[in-house]
Amino acid sequence: DVKVTQSSRYLVKRTGEKVFLECVQDMDHENMFWYRQDPGLGLRLIYFSYDVKMKEKGDIPEGYSVSREKKERFSLILESASTNQTSMYLCATSSPPGGPVEQYFGPGTRLTVT
């Protein structure tokens, strides 16, 4: 079974703090994704990565950056957290590239910025 873990289930940060959300997968998947989930808006793609050290912007990249130094780890960074970044953050992975493959999701991190 694919296992996708996220560093925290719940996180509370203050406005202006730098926040790191970590995602680790154990199945050697090439693709990794970060989404945020908000009521009424569904899942919105922030960033994704097809390989180590590469990244692609999703639909809502503003205020976020990512890092993928190793294949199994994909980090989401909030450079200066703001209250409008309070949300549920979901990491996902998939393999092989392209084709009819589903994405596997982690349990999510519920971030509150005060």
Add this chain to the structure above:
Amino acid sequence: AQSVAQPEDQVNVAEGNPLTVKCTYSVSGNPYLFWYVQYPNRGLQFLLKYITGDNLVKGSYGFEAEFNKSQTSFHLKKPSALVSDSALYFCAVRDRNSGNTPLVFGKGTRLSVIA
């Protein structure tokens, strides 16, 4: 561009009754289609997918979905609902010709099964 619409924010059904959660899609070519379920404070779990062939796809927990190309729909169904089916359901699509692109998700439909 790819998109998915889930026209109902909420679906209520009595336990034991059949349930349907609706999904329509838009792609330029032919689609790969997916359904996911999310229980409270959890990540998304894969239920089933349509690739090609038989229009009726069977998945986990007794769910199935019917692909209808002419109506561009992929509705999720279950013959007899359980209270434990109460959750948030997401439909997703990827155009077959879009290469290695992420899935595009709908906004979700909350299913409530009442005992």
